[in-house]
Amino acid sequence: MNASPAPQEIFLLKLGEVVLKGQNRQSFEDKLLANVRRRVKNCGSFQCSLRQSTIYVEPQSDDCDMEAAWTACRQVFGIAAVARAVPCEKTVPAIVETARAYLGGAFAAAKSFKVESKRADKTFPMNSIQLSQAVGGDLAELFPNVAVDVHSPDLTVFVEIREKYAYVHAPSVPGAGGLPIGMGGRAVSLLSGGIDSPVSSWMMARRGVELEMVHFVSPPYTSQQAQDKVLELARLLTAWTGRLLVHIVPFTEIQEEIRRNCPEEYFTLIMRRFMMRIAEAIAKKANAGALVTGESLGQVASQTMLALGVTEDVTTLPVLRPLIGMDKVEIIRMSRDIGVFETSILPYEDCCTVFTPRHPATRPRLEDVRAAESALDVDALVQKALSGETWVRVKPTDAPRIG
Ligand SMILES: Nc1ncnc2c1ncn2[C@@H]1O[C@H](COP(=O)(O)OP(=O)(O)OP(=O)(O)O)[C@@H](O)[C@H]1O
Structure with missing residues (x-):
C-alpha cells in the first residue's frame, strides 16, 4: 500500500x-x-x-x-x-x-x-x-x-x-482573546523596568489599544543596562502588539530639582506628576487619548487612593490603570504567562528608586503637594525634558537586547 x-x-x-x-x-x-x-x-x-x-x-x-x-x-x-x-x-x-x-x-x-x-x-x-x-x-x-x-x-x-x-x-x-489592536484607540503607556507596567501595557493592548511607550531615564543614576532592559521588555511585548515606539525621556534634572527644592515626603508624588505631564505632551503629539500605568491600589505609598488623585491631577487625559484591583501574585502570574517575568526581575535600577523618600506621604493633600511643587519652574523643566527626548522603534524581528 x-x-x-x-x-x-x-x-x-x-x-x-x-x-x-x-x-x-x-x-x-x-x-x-x-x-x-x-x-x-x-x-x-x-x-x-x-x-x-x-x-x-x-x-x-x-x-x-x-x-x-x-x-x-x-x-x-x-x-x-x-x-x-x-x-x-x-x-x-x-x-x-x-x-x-x-x-x-x-x-x-x-x-x-x-x-x-x-x-x-x-x-x-x-x-x-x-x-x-x-x-x-x-x-x-x-x-x-x-x-x-x-x-x-x-x-x-x-x-x-x-x-x-x-x-x-x-x-x-x-x-x-480581547479585541483587535487598533480598534480601541491609542494610548501612551508609562513603561518602567518593573513587573507591573509591562503587564498593564499588555492588558490595554488586549483591549484593542494601540500603544506608544514612554520610559524615563536618569543617567548617571540609572544605567544603559537598565534602559536596555526596558527596550527588551518592549521587544518581548511586540510578540503580542506588533512594533512599538518607545520614547526615552531624560529625567535626571527634574529629579535633582525635586530633591533640591521639595520636601522629601513628596519626592515620589511630584516625580509622578512630572511623568504624567510629559507623557501627556507625548500623547497629544501622538494623537493618543489616554495614559496607561501599572499602578495597583495600595501597592506602595504613591498608589493609595489619595496619592493616585494627586498624581492624575496634572493631566486631563484619562489614566488607565488596568492593574488597579489586582493582587501582586495575580500580576506575577500574568507576567509569567505573557513571557516577560524573567526579564522584569533582572536587577537593574529604575529612576523611581533613585531618590526614594524614607517616609513617603500616604495621605497627601493636593494643595500641600501643589504648594511644594510651586518651588519649581514646572513648565521649563517639562520642556527641557521633552527637548531631550529620543525614541527607539522596537520590532518583533529584533534580536534580543539582553539576556
Ligand atoms: N522609569 C519609568 N518610566 C516610565 N514609567 C514609569 C517609570 N517608573 C515608573 N513608571 C510608571 O509608574 C508606575 C508606578 O511606578 P512604581 O515604581 O511606583 O510602581 P510599580 O508598581 O513598582 O510599577 P512597575 O512594576 O511597573 O515598575 C509604573 O507602573 C509605570 O507605569
Whole structure:
C-alpha cells in the first residue's frame, strides 16, 4: 500500500468578542484580518481569509515556518481559539482517512474517543449527528483498541463541514482573546523596568489599544543596562502588539530639582506628576487619548487612593490603570504567562528608586503637594525634558537586547 502524502496543515482562528459587534463588526473583522496577515508575514507565505467567523491561515509554500506562525496566531488579540486542522474532500471516506493520517498519534495515546461534527454548509447531505456516527464508526474499526466514549473521551476528533472543504482537527486551544489592536484607540503607556507596567501595557493592548511607550531615564543614576532592559521588555511585548515606539525621556534634572527644592515626603508624588505631564505632551503629539500605568491600589505609598488623585491631577487625559484591583501574585502570574517575568526581575535600577523618600506621604493633600511643587519652574523643566527626548522603534524581528 502507498503511504499517503503528509496532510497539509492549516490553522483555523475562531473570532472572539468581535462576533458580538453590531453595525461596525465589519471594521473589526477587517482590522483583525489585517493584524493576522501582518503577524504571520515574517513566517513565510500564508494566505489568510475570513469566512464564517473563522480566519483560515493557509501556507502557500513548503518553506513556511509553521511553528512560528502557530505561535504568532496564538498571540493575536481578537482571536478566541485556534486549531491546527487539515482540509479534505467533503466525503466520509476522505474525512476518515484524514483523521487516520493526521491524528494517528493521538489515537495511539488514547483509550477512548468521540467525533464531534459541525456543519456550516447546510447543503451537506448528513446532519451533524449522522456524520459523527458515520466517521466515528469507521474510525472505531480502524483503531479497535480505542473505545467510543461520547461522555468523557480522551480524544475528541472535530469535523467541520465548511464551504469548500471538510476540516479535521483535535481540540482547539485558547487564543489571546480581547479585541483587535487598533480598534480601541491609542494610548501612551508609562513603561518602567518593573513587573507591573509591562503587564498593564499588555492588558490595554488586549483591549484593542494601540500603544506608544514612554520610559524615563536618569543617567548617571540609572544605567544603559537598565534602559536596555526596558527596550527588551518592549521587544518581548511586540510578540503580542506588533512594533512599538518607545520614547526615552531624560529625567535626571527634574529629579535633582525635586530633591533640591521639595520636601522629601513628596519626592515620589511630584516625580509622578512630572511623568504624567510629559507623557501627556507625548500623547497629544501622538494623537493618543489616554495614559496607561501599572499602578495597583495600595501597592506602595504613591498608589493609595489619595496619592493616585494627586498624581492624575496634572493631566486631563484619562489614566488607565488596568492593574488597579489586582493582587501582586495575580500580576506575577500574568507576567509569567505573557513571557516577560524573567526579564522584569533582572536587577537593574529604575529612576523611581533613585531618590526614594524614607517616609513617603500616604495621605497627601493636593494643595500641600501643589504648594511644594510651586518651588519649581514646572513648565521649563517639562520642556527641557521633552527637548531631550529620543525614541527607539522596537520590532518583533529584533534580536534580543539582553539576556
Ligand atoms: N522609569 C519609568 N518610566 C516610565 N514609567 C514609569 C517609570 N517608573 C515608573 N513608571 C510608571 O509608574 C508606575 C508606578 O511606578 P512604581 O515604581 O511606583 O510602581 P510599580 O508598581 O513598582 O510599577 P512597575 O512594576 O511597573 O515598575 C509604573 O507602573 C509605570 O507605569
